[in-house]
Amino acid sequence: MSTVKTLGESNVPKLAQASSAETVSQLWFKTKPISRKFCYRAVQLQLETISSDQGHDESHGNVSWSWFELVVFKDGQSEEPVIKNGQPLVWKSHNNRTDPLDTRAADSLHFGIIFDRRHDLFDLIEIGNVIGIRVCAKHPGWINDAQYGRLRAKYVHYDLFSPMAWHVGEGLEASTNEAVTDGVYTLTPPTECHLISKTDEQTDAIWFTTPILDENTIPKFQDIQLFTTARHQGVLPEGATGIWSWFDIVILDTPESTQPKVKDGRVLVWLSHEVPAGQLGDVEQDGKLFGPDHEIFTHLQPGNVIAVRPSTRFAGWELHAQSARLVVRLSNKGRTGGVPRSQVDWAKVIKRNKDLQAALEQYLTKATSHKDPAAVSVETTLLTQELRADRDDNYGEGERPLRLLSLDGGGVRGISALHILKDIMGKVTGDKNAKPCDYFDMMAGTSTGGLIAIMLGRLRMSIDECIDAYEDLASEIFGAGPISKVVNGATTGARYSGDTLANAVKKVIGKHAEGNNPDAPMLDPEDGCKVFVLACRADDLSNSVATHLRTYTNKEVEKSFNEYKIWEAARATSAAPTYFTRIKLGDHEYIDGGVGFNNPVLLLMGEARLYFGFARPIGCLVTIGTGMNPNVVLPDVSNNPVGNIITTAGTIKSMWELVTTSEHANIMARNLLDSNLYFRFNVGKKLVDQTWIKQVSPTFWERIFGKEEEAQKYTEENWASLDIALDDYKQMAALVKLTLEFMTIPAENDRAKRAADKLPPKKVPKKKA
Template identity: 55%
Template sequence: MSITEIARSSVPCRVASTDEIVVSQVWFKTDPVDRTFIYRAVQLQLQTDSCDHGHSDDMISGCWSWFELSIFKNQHALEPRTKDNSPLTWRSHGNRTDPNDKQDSIARHFGMVFDRRQELLDALEVGNVIGVRVCARYPGWVNDARSGRLVAKILDEDIFTPMSWTLSNYKETPDDIPINIEDGVYSLIPTSSCHVKSTTDEQVDMVWFSTPVLDAEVVPKIEDIQLFTHAHHEGTLPNDSTGIWCWFDLVILENPDSTEPRVKDGRALVWRSHDIPKNATETDEQTGRLFGRDHEILGLIQPGNVIAVRACARFPGWELDAHAARLVVRISNTGPRRALAKPAVDWQKVTNYNYALQEKLAEYLNDVTPPGVAAALSVEATLLSQELRADRAYGVGGRPLRLLSLDGGGVRGISSLHVLKAIMTKLTGDPNAKPHEYFDMMAGTSTGGLIAIMLGRLKMSVDECIEAYGKLASKIFNAGIMSQAGSASVSGARYSATVLEEAIKEVVKMYAHDPDAPMRDSEDGCKVYALTSTSFIAPLTNFGLIRFVLATRADDLSNRVATHLRTYTNKNVEKSFADYLIWQAARATSAAPTYFPRMRLDEYEYVDGGLGFNNPVLLLMGEARLHFGFARPFGCLVTIGTGMEPNVSLPPEGTNILNNFTGTAGILKSMWELTTKTEHANQMAQPLCEKGTYYRFNVGEKIAEKRWVERVEPTYWQRWFGGETAKDVEKFTPENWAKVTIDMADYARMDDFVRLTQRYVETDDVKEKVKVCAAKLPPKRTAIRA
């Protein structure tokens, strides 16, 4: 045991008060405390050479200049840490000088001795600093502090866990257990409570307590380990959350001073012990998973490591409070365990890929955001940076995934269907072949989302979808100007939300036999999926098609959120948005500003997902990795465009339809600039995929060539440009681009666009790409189990 000076002042400090408000100043701080100090410090005392300068006869007797000790998070923190909304601050002592002294003599003050009966030492965490504050209150009171020092009594060994296995002078396990006693069972407890609170989508965690150092004698003898806790949720839990987002982990630390898990082969050595039930009370005890002799956690411990308990929370509103626990370790004299097999996956490569995808998603989200406002948000993109945990398989061993991404584009979506028809025809030769039998996940934005719902959730063939799509466009967009104006007079939108909703319901009723059928698909849900892992978050399916569509929440368009409306539950996210009706989701993803009114669902308003997220391919890649597992490879990713970016930079919804029409005519240049953003997403996504797995189709790449249009469809050329010839100009300009594209509501020119798309898929290079792509898709999902 030793008495050690842990901090000393370097300059005097003088604080004077002029009113009833407390005046204080941080005088000096300690260095950050380490684990040794936290577990061995038993007493703490502040000493000051100081005095009062003046007082007020009007004040009642008492000392109004004093010193405090405060705990700060780190050396840079300006305010003390708080607990239960109160600052972690304790009064040490006041100035007590001779009342008859007229010379304001300095006295040496020895403050309160803080020991383990007080909260101060127990409240310290690794990295915290202890600060000394000089205080005064009321007019006439001056605290004149000349010098100060903070001293501590520190033991030569730990007084609290991690300490010894037994009450003895040694840290080793006892060697005098009789031979007829098979095991020693040891219970380790924390010395303080534990509280973690999440305010963002990022995981918040803290190491609560740990075992003693595990030496070379103990490591091979550990038989099992199990955690028991008394914990509950603080505050009010979100009522629309999927899953439980407060839990406890067991982690392997390099040594007792470590605060982050050991990493091996790219994975954090972390295993989930148990969740905190939503209805848990302060008196309830939770029983964690039993990690037995054959579990990998025991085979990965190295001499010098410790096993620690980590409390975790994620997503806003989730807050964990724990006041007691015990970690029970059973140790035997049995020989060493078998060696672990080498990992079958390069986990560092998986981690690097996640970071690369997250970086591209951040670039994409910033790219689709108007200048001068915060970048658009994606919860799924945020979650890509989570640690790779050793307790999850992440899809290891699963067959490569087949993914389909569909751009938005209003009536131009008919082009996507004809490209997909060419692929399916090459693949099967069967006009009735259904894409949902070949793809594992579909994603769509705007009308691409509507198509994804029809193909996937309603299980339609491409021809059925083409027929239904034409009827939808005819009913929705083939309205006269007076009908349009009537709709606009109410909502500021050109087209009727009622007509759109009824048209969608008709299709849903025809194929799902219920116009109010839910988005969540029971046939493709958890009940029919085969699990490939016993980890906490296992892939929901081995052979089921997954769909999601994109919408944009309109509550704050300057801080937009890409929202996935799913037909399934993604257990990696807090909210899956899978409990809407099919027509509601289709309506939400199709609510293009000025075309249709916004869609309100629960507390959110939604607008067309194409408002910034027209090409969902990068978001699809992130969703697939989160849902199926980071180690699940992509076998074939098909992404289909609609010719160009939709008219997303439109004026705000108003009550004057003429304003909307004239506003639309004035943004052709903006539309031209936005055209490149859809292909920009494509250019960012392709390098992230293995060679021979990524296939992008977009009729716009041919339409943009003036000579190609003139050559394959001269009648269109004459119609659009009159007698103009291509001359030497190969590409369109912003001004004449409008002549060859069609507005997202231009139902009358859909046939023209279909003809150009059919010409597009007949070109030699596209025909070859269709052939290679189709070869990547068989066999049917239902014929395989991986």
């Protein structure tokens, strides 16, 4: 028994008129997206048209150059045909010419080719595609005058392919042999499946499913296992961590569904297996065996189906699946077991991720010149990935709340952040030399904030050790005289030597790294405090890419960028334009992450969510500024002592255009956490108070303002005039004094106490297995 349905039609005339040997084609109409029902039950497809050509023409004999085509598009918005196996999915239906003596006015009802199940069209079309009808003509004088058309399909009332049923009989047949208690059923796909990722977003497809599940079948599920023959692209991207071509087992609400079922905020998806690395050809694989105690069976409801979903993620990754078998064992005795249901409010977790992603996107946009595309962050893209039901750690559910530390960039002003942190740590245990790496789960820093994060987290230095090293670094790195600055600027475009910076950092690493190795790797041999520093791809300052250089492997991203040496990462995060030359790591050059990402607090929140799990709470977030005021107006480049050096002027202008205030990130971040969990410290907010500065450090006040009448000219709007320059290391002592006084202010002292209360107990780092 069968039925015929119209997939699409049009009574709007469409004319294709050729004037040369080139084919002229006009898209006439499209169908709605192809459904599962079409793929599994349609047996024939035919186009009918009422149309004519130009009439009698003897120039080409009885050959017709007026015809109709069926074209497969990816979706309703696509304008180009789908390409498979290097060929566009386009097939000719029929010509207009039936009688060479007819006239144009003589419209005819044309019935095109009947495409049946033997035709490639049925093998290659996928759920979600649409079929378009094109009106075509070729050679001068030929036309195709289409008046009406419809595309019709014949359907049978049952699925033609596995899974049409569990077997060729009816229902679930039980064996008459009492010793046989189970039935094993093998389901296969009707076609191959090919996926190619072009972005960082996940690319996937529903390949094939089980028959519709009912009340009789669901209780009998004993186990299910997928077997595949497939390959990926063959050559893994350089620096790639993990495999990003894989097969999932998913639950669909109905056979027609194109997205997995969602329950309590989680997507009902479980990993079967990944396509292995190091293989150039097709590989036969056995997927995970989902047994009777697996939670997948507790989520099944009548009307659902279990489906196989091939998936890829990150640009360049491919999956080419040739064949598969989904083997299901059903028991007449029914299934025993089950797993407890999660108590996490997953809807709240999803909203929290979306709010953070929205804040990050706004931050990345602010970090970019208004004339250019927003800055890019892979980690931000991944925040709204589906929450999978198969995560063994349940996304950090039930684990201890996280303790995070974010350090702004700011050149020599980073000394202020160290003294603020020392004050906080002193309130934790009474010991101001308590090592932050023993209390924080993750640190992030930009520019000199990145240097501090490396010293405190990766090298596990005490704060006093870090202060001593920082002061030595500042004097050694920024000690170049005026002549050296001009020479460096004229020859390299930077006023200070990148080699001097690298060598100074190597001295610190050689003193504190394992084995006193100055070339020690970023990847930490201990499973302790996680550290990442921000660097910015220098390909083009107007198309910033926020890059996380890590001391650990984050399995949620394609590349962890942890293969570099510690000094290379320190050099990359500190390569401020006009101050230091950029550094090349791998295929790209990097500059100071402070160009756009000076306050990494939002990126730290995103990284922590990805690495530790979306459901793991944040118990304390300490973010420390370096003396930049919320209303800072960056100085005109003409006031810069090397601002007139032609080789650096363009870079200076680009940099200042792109820098945003660190407080902008702070304002967005503090709205994403409870106030009793978020602690921001920045001496900069007091540096606009002229009275306070005069009381705390008269010498500093006089150096900046001079005479009393001159001081009256300064307001918050032109505060930048009193700012300590990134390289003015001789003013570090003054800033330290201001910072120490700042931390005695009752509000700041109380904030430090409340932050300290959130930090115990001390963590014990573990050696990696």
